Amino acid sequence: MTLLLQNVVDLDGRRVDVRIEGPRVAAVAAVLPPGPGDDVLDLTGSLLLPAPAEPHAHLDKALTSHRVPNRTGDLAGAIEAIRLVAAGFTHEDLVDRATRAASEYLANGTTAIRTHADVGVHAGTRHLRALLQVRDALAGLVHVQVVALVSAPFSAAEAEAAPRLLAEAIDLGADVVGGAPHLWADRDAGQALSFDAALRAGLPLDLHTDETLDPSAQGLLDLARRVTATGFDRGTTASHCVSLGVHPLDVARETARAVARAGIGVVALPQTNLFLQGRDVAVAPPRGLTAVRALLDAGATVGAGGDNLRDPFNPMGRADACEAASLLVTAGHLSTRDAWLAVSAGARRCMGLPVPAVAEGAVAEFVAIAAESLDAAVAGAGTSRVVVSGDRVLATTQVHRSVLPAAPGVPLPGAVSRS
Numbered sequence: 483m484t485l486l487l488q489n490v491v492d493l494d495g496r497r498v499d500v501r502i503e504g505p506r507v508a509a510v511a512a513v514l515p516p517g518p519g520d521d522v523l524d525l526t527g528s529l530l531l532p533a534p535a536e537p538h539a540h541l542d543k544a545l546t547s548h549r550v551p552n553r554t555g556d557l558a559g560a561i562e563a564i565r566l567v568a569a570g571f572t573h574e575d576l577v578d579r580a581t582r583a584a585s586e587y588l589a590n591g592t593t594a595i596r597t598h599a600d601v602g603v604h605a606g607t608r609h610l611r612a613l614l615q616v617r618d619a620l621a622g623l624v625h626v627q628v629v630a631l632v633s634a635p636f637s638a639a640e641a642e643a644a645p646r647l648l649a650e651a652i653d654l655g656a657d658v659v660g661g662a663p664h665l666w667a668d669r670d671a672g673q674a675l676s677f678d679a680a681l682r683a684g685l686p687l688d689l690h691t692d693e694t695l696d697p698s699a700q701g702l703l704d705l706a707r708r709v710t711a712t713g714f715d716r717g718t719t720a721s722h723c724v725s726l727g728v729h730p731l732d733v734a735r736e737t738a739r740a741v742a743r744a745g746i747g748v749v750a751l752p753q754t755n756l757f758l759q760g761r762d763v764a765v766a767p768p769r770g771l772t773a774v775r776a777l778l779d780a781g782a783t784v785g786a787g788g789d790n791l792r793d794p795f796n797p798m799g800r801a802d803a804c805e806a807a808s809l810l811v812t813a814g815h816l817s818t819r820d821a822w823l824a825v826s827a828g829a830r831r832c833m834g835l836p837v838p839a840v841a842e843g844a845v846a847e848f849v850a851i852a853a854e855s856l857d858a859a860v861a862g863a864g865t866s867r868v869v870v871s872g873d874r875v876l877a878t879t880q881v882h883r884s885v886l887p888a889a890p891g892v893p894l895p896g897a898v899s900r901s
Contacts, residue, residue, distance in 0.1 A: 484508065485873040486520040490530035490850060492840040493819070500530065502846040505872040510840055523875070525850045525868065529859050531822065532838040533847040533869065534803030535594035535829040536587055537749045538688075538721045538787040540795070541580035541616065542571070542599050542609040547797040557693065557758045561665075563794035565604045576612035583791050584616065584624050586801035589877045591849030591869050594625040596688065596833050598660050601651045602633030603640045610651050617657075623876060627833060629688050630656035632676060634665035645675060652683050659683065662690035664701050673701065677708060686717035686834060692725040695759050695768055699725035702748075706740040719785075719832045721749040723772040724759055734773045738780035747783040747832035750774055750824065752809035754789035754796040774814045774824070785829035786810055786821070807860045818856050846872050852881075 485502040492498060499514035500507060516522050543564055550567040552559040580597070587595055599610040610630055617626035630651035635641035652659065659680035666672030673689070680687040692699040702723050709718050720741070726734050741748060750772050759770025777784050786806045790796035799805070803825040810821035827837045838847040852866040853859035869877040 483521050483873065484517070484519050485870070485875070486514060486516055486522045487530060487848075487850070487870070488514075488522060488524045489526040490528055490840075492530050493532070493822070493856070496840075498840065500840055500846075502870070502873045505845060507840065507842055507844050507846050510842055521873075523868070527854075528850040528852045528866075528868070529856060530840060530848050530850050531591075531856075531859070532826040533591055533593045533849045533871070534825040535596075535785075535833055535835065536592050536787045536801075536803070537596050537719070537785045537829040537832045538751055538789050539583070539587075539595050539597040540790055540793065541583050541595070541597040541613055542576055542605075543793040543795065544583035544791040545579045546793045550794055552794040552797075554761070555758070556761045557795075560758065560793075560795040564600075567794075568600070568604055568609075571605075571608065573608065573612050576609060577615055580613055580616045581619070583801060584620055584626065586791075588624050588869065589867075589879060590800070590802040590804070591851075591867055591877075592624070592801070592803055593847050593869065593871050593876070594627075594830065594833060594835055596627040596629060596658065598629040598631040598688075599651075599656075600633055601630050601647050602635075603643050603647075604633065607647060607651050607654060610654060610656060614655055623871075625835070627657040628655075629658040629660040631660040631662070631690070634662050634672065645679075648675065648679050652679065652685065656685070658686045658688050660688050660690070662693070664690065664692050664694060664699060669701060670704070673705065673708070677705075677714070680716060681712065681714060684716055686719070687714070688719040688721060691720040691723050693722035693755070694725050695728050695770065696725055697728045700737075702726060702746075703737045703740055706737070706744040706746055709744040709746060710740070715745075717747075717834045718745070719747045719749060722751055722755060723748050724755050724770050726773045726776070727771050728768050729773070731776070734776045735780065738773065738776045738782055741777065742780045742782040745783075747785055747828070748772060748777055749829070749832055750784065750786045750810065750814070751789040752786070752806060752813055753799055756809065756813060757796050757798070769813055771813055774810065774816060778820070783828055783831045784824050785832035786824040787829060804860050811860070818860055822856065822860060846870065
């Protein structure tokens with residue numbers, strides 16, 4: 483069987499039919515007559531968009547905001563809270579919450595997720611083992627990449643254990659090496675630990691980078707220089723990069739050019755960073771958002787994601803790329819098209835994945851959203867959706883609304899009376 487999608491409108495506004503065979507688009511035309519092997523799906527009134535990917539999730543933390551409060555509301559408070567509650571995470575609990583969260587992402591159109599898993603004295607490799615199980619169980623439905631997120635040490639014992647635990651996580655089958663060097667007392671040592679481990683293992687690198695509004699933070703520039711100097715070519719992603727948004731424009735542009743030259747992908751995470759950052763600034767607080775426009779203008783790859791999903795780092799979140807995209811429009815001042823490309827094409831490039839397109843031969847990963855325009859699709863996150871991966875429909879969402887009729891003799895708002 484092949485899948486024939488009829489009467490869709492693509493990102494460029496073309497009304498087309500799309501035939502999918504296996505994992506790829508086989509044909510695109512104004513009209514494709516159904517063939518004997520076609521499974522036909524009429525999507526009149528829907529936009530067919532490249533499916534989003536979630537380039538930065540924490541499925542091990544997801545769905546825990548009701549278990550422990552973030553007393554201060556900031557990053558330090560979130561870290562304290564998750565360390566307190568993590569002791570009670572069983573393997574079954576970790577697997578259950580991660581699976582439920584991944585299912586939410588899939589229902590909303592996300593067919594690939596890169597999730598970080600805490601690796602450190604407070605968690606050992608328990609979180610990573612659980613997420614590896616979820617990765618394997620969801621294979622064929624959601625493409626999951628697991629990052630070994632070595633925790634910043636808060637004691638000499640933790641610092642001593644970090645290299646051993648990271649090596650164990652890699653041996654267990656982590657897909658990506660991670661870390662949070664900006665939280666280390668010795669930031670260079672934190673970056674070197676993760677970078678050197680990725681280099682030895684031949685794995686991609688994805689670092690929490692400069693998740694701070696400190697304008698002196700230069701971790702992103704340091705990372706770009708390290709990648710360029712070593713020729714590291716396994717794929718490098720820098721997530722958060724909040725400080726870049728408060729650097730002087732000339733400094734931000736210089737860093738953005740270095741990032742582009744190094745081939746580093748930057749992941750913006752507006753929900754969590756807008757929630758956590760700037761709480762100590764009572765008047766006119768800065769936005770907790772990286773310099774997305776400077777990065778795009780420099781030619782750097784920019785992805786975007788949701789980060790935390792209803793946990794102490796962000797009690798909100800709905801596992802929906804429309805949320806991240808809409809915040810890039812309202813807070814990042816991107817066009818709606820650029821915002822959608824960040825959560826789809828940009829996110830997938832940061833993950834080392836092929837980019838879907840309504841074009842013959844392209845990988846077929848799509849979400850069809852019932853909407854009159856891209857603005858409406860991104861803004862109205864409750865609209866009906868169909869999630870397509872290759873020649874399979876993986877998820878559907880239907881929305882039905884009813885409004886009580888007006889009282890007799892009272893017209894509905896906007897109604898036209900005719901005689």
